[in-house]
Amino acid sequence: MEYWFSEMHTPNVKLSIRVDKQVYSCKSEFQRIDVFDSPEFGRFLVLDGYMMLTEKDEFIYHEMITHVPLAVHPNAKDVLVIGGGDGGVIRELVKYDDIEHIDLVEIDEEVTRVCREYLPFTACAFDDPRVSLHFEDGLKFVRSKKDAYDLIIVDSTDPFGPGEGLFTREFYGNCYKALRSDGIMVNQHESPFYAEDAIACQRAHKRIVESFPKAKVYQAHIPSYPSGHWLFGFASKKYHPLRDLDEKRWNARGIKCGYYTTTLHKGAFYIPAYVEELLSNVEHAD
Amino acid sequence: MKKLTQERAPIYEALENFQSMRMVPFDVPGHKRGRGNPELTALLGERCMNLDVNSMKCLDFLCHPVSVIKDAEELAAEAFGAAHAFLMVGGTTSAVQSMVLAVSKKGEKIILPRNVHRSVMGAMVLNGALPVYVDPECDDDLGISLGMSVAGVERAIAQNPDAKAVLVNNPTYYGICSDLKKIVELAHAHGMLCIVDEAHGTHFYFGEDMPLSAMAAGADMAAVSMHKSGGSLTQSSVLLTGPAMHEGYVRQIINLTQTTSASYLLLSSLDISRRNLALRGKQAFANVTRLARYAREEVNEIGDYYAYGKELINGDSIFDFDETKLSINTLNVGLAGIEVYSLLRDEYDIQAEFGDLGNLLAYISIGDRPREIERLIGALAEIRRRFKRDKAGLMKQEYIDPIVVVSPQEAFYADKVSLPLKQTAGRICSEFVMCYPPGIPILAPGEQITPQILDYIEYAKDKGCSMTGPEDADITRLNVLKGV
Structure with missing residues (x-):
């Protein structure tokens, strides 16, 4: 059987x-x-x-979506997580003592409830006193925020279904507005490999480029995801993901990781030629 | 024979039955269940092509219904509270034209508001009826024309006691309703019929706490766009009649212009939509109202936009307001409605229903979900953040009183001469000039062209409104009557 x-x-x-x-x-x-x-x-x-x-490979995703921006931003105090009802991003964020407040906005309360009960390895930090949970539409939540966050992490599902609104220009624009003048937005950016995913990936990049002055993409290898090759978006008003990386500062924190290192951080932004081409095609359009 | 109740859908049932018979087609359509046109079948699907069949005994004939179409029309009449309902496959345009053709003939007058759909003018070109316009009042702040005031109708009736009918456009595109009951009473008291262009009012018959529907108000005919709020396929529509109308005569009128090869895709969509509305309409429209109210509150929360609602009601020219309409005035954002409409489409992949000079209409319906509403609100907030300008420099959409010199029919068929736009002031126009959407005439055949109208045409063109109607598609020239 x-x-x-x-x-x-x-x-x-x-x-x-x-x-x-x-x-x-x-x-x-x-x-x-x-x-x-x-x-x-x-x-x-x-x-x-x-x-x-x-359980086996979630650490890759959660470390890469969290530690990359926090090794660049020198002073992130207020963080917004959109999606991420499983708690994996929160688990990584609470490792930073200087983060003062975390808002998590998940549209589906059931996901969080199920994860608390069955996925304790990710849903382990929701009760940290710095965390506020909001169960509502992410697009709606961020619409009313202005100049309020240092870092926004968009931990969305795929752009087909409930997560679709988190891949739109209006959403990225609203995130821009919700960030402070040196804020960073990091997002789950799909895979560049299979044709349909590549189109979604390209569209997301186009909309982020239209909304932020700096928009880069970095990669990780996640065996359980389609093609295993996954991208993240790094969009920023001020900081450059490599030039403003402070390895010494981050390593002094003593955060132990299974995937992320500050050396890998630098390598992750060097993406394959075909991905570069896919993305640059929409960077200078009209 | 099963009893005829609202749970039934006779045309749909007949189609299902027909499919199971596996009849060999030696009739039209020539694609023969899609086999003769594989590319189209790949696009539309086999199921759809299988249903695209001709009228035949077991499926009835729309021109002279005796079985399943007759049953479907009876059920529709019951659902809408009408004496009779005609299923229409030429759009609400053909339903409106059938109303005009049924109540008037050459030289007879119809009292109507200026903001009628182009289809009304088209019908008058066909039958030679004469328009008597009632100025719809205009809200100067919003730049929209309103409903018909009772006093305005009274005046028109007093000045034209020989008119045959009063036509009311209810609700308007923007959701504005007239005092239909009073207008019907007024018309009837003077021996006139009352016909209603109710293209945007299907839900009035099925939702709770909706503005009064034409049939409930006692109107004699109403053209209802089932494909708008009712959920049927584009181009399907329903023509409703009250007890004063002769069913056979109306059928004859419809058959003058309607196809003899009615599409069963359209007919079955009307049948299934009617059943759905009769059984589940109340709940569905309560949901639409809730979504629209939420969107209205949130849009008003953004700032500068004004999504108007029931607060506009003034007891006369805004007798009631259709809350399912999300009409948004954009003037305080410093953008024309048409500009916001274009930005939504080009920058945010959101297609709104229309934008005019000062307003945007986002159509909310039984197909909407909260997540799409959030996208719309999010995008409007972004447009304001990114594009807000000073209000100055925006011209309002104003009502221009038409000067009717000859009948639409006479002008349309008269000898004419083409002149450059600027040289047409003072002449009589022989064609339509429409700002589309929403398709309300700026000029109609038989009307005098004034400098004010010319300014308005230039301005609307400049603002990117789609101007249609004249032979010259760019509207640099207009046809005017020769020698007049």
Whole structure:
């Protein structure tokens, strides 16, 4: 007897993971939520059939989306996380003593509830006194904020479904407005590899370039995600992700990571030629 | 035979039944269930092509319905509270034209507001009826024309006691409603019929706490765009009649211009939409109202935009307001409505219904979800942040009183001469000039061209409004009557 979870990465490619058992399943107002246990990837979270994170490789994603901007921004005190109801980003953020306040805005309260119960390895820091949870539309939340944050982390799902609004120009524009004059926005930027994902990736980059004076992309290798090659966006009003990287300052914090190092930080911004081309095609359009 | 109730959808049921019979087609359409046109089948899907069939015994005939279409029309009449309902496949344009053709003939007068749809003028070109315009009042701050004031209708009736009918445009594109009940009473008291262009009012028949519908107000005919708020396919529509109208005569009028090959895609969409509205309309429109109210509050919260609502009601020319309409005045943002409309489309991938000089209309319907509403509000906030200008320099959309010199029909078919726009002042126009959307005439055949009208045309062109109607698509020239 074999149980397999399969996710279509394209209409012609799928990734299958052998499953021990289904731990939980429910349908929230926004999406279907499933939790499975597997021999290879440990416990994993699935939304509407799409793998969100696995116990084995979630550290890569969460470290890369959090520590890259915080090794650049010299003085981040107020942080906004959009999405990220699993708590992985919060877990990394609370390692910074000088962060004073974190707002987490997740549209689906059910996701957070399920993660608190079944994914303690990510949902472990929601009760930190600096964290405020808001269960509402991210686009709506950020609309009323002005000059309020040093860092915004957009930890969204894919741009098809409830997360679609977080890949729009109006959202990035509202984030720009919500950031202070030296603020940074980092976002989950999809994969450049398969054709459909590449288009979404390119569109997101175009809209960020239109909204921020500095917009770079960096990469990581995440085995459970389509193609395993994943991008993050680094958009900033002032700081450059490499020129303003302060390795000494970050290393002095003594944060222990499984993937991120300040050396890897520098390498992550050197992206493959085909990705460079994909992105530069929209950087100077009209 | 199953009982005819609102749970039924006779045309849809007949189509399902027809499909299961696997009839061999030796009739039109020639694509024969899509097999003869594989590219189109790939685009629209096999299911859709299979339903694109001709009228036949088991599917009834729209021109002379005797079975399933007759049943569907009876159910529609019951759902709308009408004496009879005609399913229409030529858009609400054809429903409006059928109303005009049914109530008037050559030389007879119809009292109507200037902000009627172009289809009304078209019908008058066809049958030679004469327009008597009631000036719709204008809200100077918003730059929109309002409903018909009762006093205005009274005056027009007193001056034209021989008129055959009063036409009311209710609600307007912007959601403004007239005092329909009083106007109907007034018309009837003077032996005139009352017909209503209710293109934007399908939901009035099904939602709760909606403005009064034409049939409920006692009107004699109403043209209802099911494909707007009702959810049916584009180009499908319903013509409703009251007890005073002769069903057979109205059918004859419709058959003068309507196709003899009615699309079953359109007919079944009307049938299924009627059933859906009758069974679930109340709940669906409560949701639409809730979304629209939320959007209105949030848009007003942004600042400078004014999303207007029931506070406009003045008991007469704004007798009621359709809360499902999200009409937004943009003048205090320093942008024309059409400019915001273009920015939404070009910068934010959001297509609004229309923008005029001072207003933007975002159409909220039974297909909307909160997340799309958030995108619209977010984008409007961004447009204000990025593009806000001083208010100065914006001209308001003003009402220009038409001077009707000859009938639309006479002017349309008269000998004419083409002149450069600037040289046309004082002449009689022989064609339409429309600012589209919303398709309200600036000039209609038979009307005198004035310098004020010419200024307005130049300005609207300059602001990027789409001007249509004249033979010369760029509107650098106009056709005017020869020698007049």
